Amino acid sequence: MKDTQIKKLIEAEKKRQKKVINLIASENYVSKDVLEALGSELTNKYAEGYPRKRYYGGNENIDKIEELCRKRALELFDLAEGSAGAQAGKWHVNVQPLSGSPANVAVYLALVPPGGKIMGMSLDQGGHLTHGHKVSITGKMWVQVPYGVDKNTEIINFDELKAKAVAEKPNIIVAGFTAYPRAIDFKKFREVADASGAILMVDMSHFAGLVAGKEYPSPFEYADIVTTTVHKTLRGPRSALIFAKKDARELDKKIDKAVFPGMQGGPHMNQVAGVAVALKEAKTSAFKKYALQVKKNAKVLADELTKFGWRVVSGGTDSHLVLVDTWMNGEKGKNGRGAVTGKEASDRLEKAGIIVNKNAIPFDARPPADPSGIRLGSAAETTRGKKEKDFKKIAEKIDKVLRGEW
Ligand SMILES: Cc1ncc(COP(=O)(O)O)c(C=O)c1O
Structure with missing residues (x-):
């Protein structure tokens, strides 16, 4: 690298990362292959749109990368046609979100009308800003119906959650948190969503790698939408995925439209390639x-x-x-x-x-x-x-x- 100032700072950061014990729950270390994809010529390419429906020419390789990334994402969580299990063939995935926050915003943009209600865990109890907190766009465009944990057990109290959901009738309920150490009972969340007429979104950003490794309950049997960052336990580059159940509600089409052109322009295809690499690694x-x-x-x-x-x-x-x-x-x-x-x-x-x-x-x-x-x-x-x-x-x-x- 000719830019010695940046080079020095990168070297300094590499050293810092090596030296410390890193217990940041949302961080990880990606492989050399992921770094190689991120630093590739793919960053030069504009690819607004989706495979075979682009607004720019020259996307024959890009289309293949995005298709492969989608395939690997579905395969990793047993959702692809021909996968083992009841969810095979029932899900669509969008691999273009730039990160976790824009992915969550895209879901609300697709499925919650302006001023509609997002039922999310409050930030101070373990939720994420994008679950409807007032300082985030998600609390300005939409109204948060907050929920939390039981004061004694510090675990989600489903009786309270259900009573609140039934009374408030949120458009969407978000399960999956930033600072909640316990396994989540997705079946119970499904019951609450059904009782209140809400869409169930699971944000598995933190534990996606554990779901992939079958060390944490999978949300796919119960959720309508699953979002995840790729860069935490899943050990990929900074990026995110949105999974949508394919049915008569056409959640998949609504999500795709919300990501592009609703939220973003050109996808970061170097990132998408890095995600594809990480998803293959996660299958080993x-x-x-x-x-x-x-x-x-x-x-x-x-x-x-x-x-x-x-x-x-x-x-x-x-x-x-x-x-x-x-x-x-x-x-x-x-x-x-x-x-x-x-x-x-x-x-x-x-x-x-x-x-x-x-x-x-x-x-x-x-x-x-x-x-x-x-x-x-x-x-x-x-x-x-x-x-x-x-x-x-x-x-x-x-x-x-x-x-x-x-
Ligand atoms: C549960 C959850 N969702 C979403 C995000 C947002 O991800 P990003 O920082 O990539 O926007 C985070 C980040 O910490 C998170 O913990």
């Missing part, structure tokens, strides 16, 4: 092993921190994600743990070479800028080959750092 037995290890490692992290005396939200994890209450109401617990704010915890850990993010816990009494907890994830370090014994050591280090003994 090595990826399946990784998905299992991700879960094992997160469990070790949750168990060890609990043993030390930290409070793990909901008492554990069924995924890659662990939410730790480091503040514990500002009191030191019986083992001397607690009374560390989320910001303090994250800052101290970063100084010790462990990268996490501060995070609100359900019913947090502290402000979002300095909440009561931190969110940890095991995917990135699992990609680097770490196993249970390594995560045990990581938990020990976290405990020491948070107690000020590092």
Whole structure:
């Protein structure tokens, strides 16, 4: 690279990534092949439209890449014609969304009239901004009907959820979160959607890699729409997919129209190629092993921190994600743990070479800028080959750092 300023900064970032222990739950490390696709000449090409229906010439190779990416996405989740299982042939996928947020907006644009209701988990309980929060376009164009978790169990309370959905009649219900460590009961969400006449959208951004590796319940049996980022547990480039059930409602056609021309112009075809590469990798037995290890490692992290005396939200994890209450109401617990704010915890850990993010816990009494907890994830370090014994050591280090003994 001739641009030495940027080259130096890329090198510096590469070094930083190598040096730290990365517990950011939404990050991962892609393969060299994915990087190669991202850095390819495909970025030069305009391809507005869809395969064989483009607004520009010269798309014969691009069409093949987009078709292959779609095929791989459907195959990975057993949705392709001829796949095993009840969902084969029943789904369409759009591979063009530039990232998770625009993918979610495209779904609402397609299926929720302006001013309509999006029932989503509130941000402070684990939802994402694009599930209808007021600072996001999704809370300005549409109205959020918020829901959350039970105060005691910190798990979704379906009785409350159902009563609210039936009373509010949202156009769409969103399941799938940003800071919720537990397995989601998609069947129960289906029942709530049916009882309230809503479309059921699952945003599986966080746990898509675990669904691919069959280590987390699949939403496809119950959802009408499934969105996902590709760059978290699924270990692909920054990008997103929208799956739509094919039936008389023509959700698939509405989604395609909303993505282009509704939301976007030309797709980023270097990204689409990178997604295709990652989806092929996710179909391997090595990826399946990784998905299992991700879960094992997160469990070790949750168990060890609990043993030390930290409070793990909901008492554990069924995924890659662990939410730790480091503040514990500002009191030191019986083992001397607690009374560390989320910001303090994250800052101290970063100084010790462990990268996490501060995070609100359900019913947090502290402000979002300095909440009561931190969110940890095991995917990135699992990609680097770490196993249970390594995560045990990581938990020990976290405990020491948070107690000020590092
Ligand atoms: C559940 C969920 N949905 C959507 C997104 C948005 O993805 P992006 O940052 O690619 O816009 C995120 C990002 O963290 C997320 O956690």
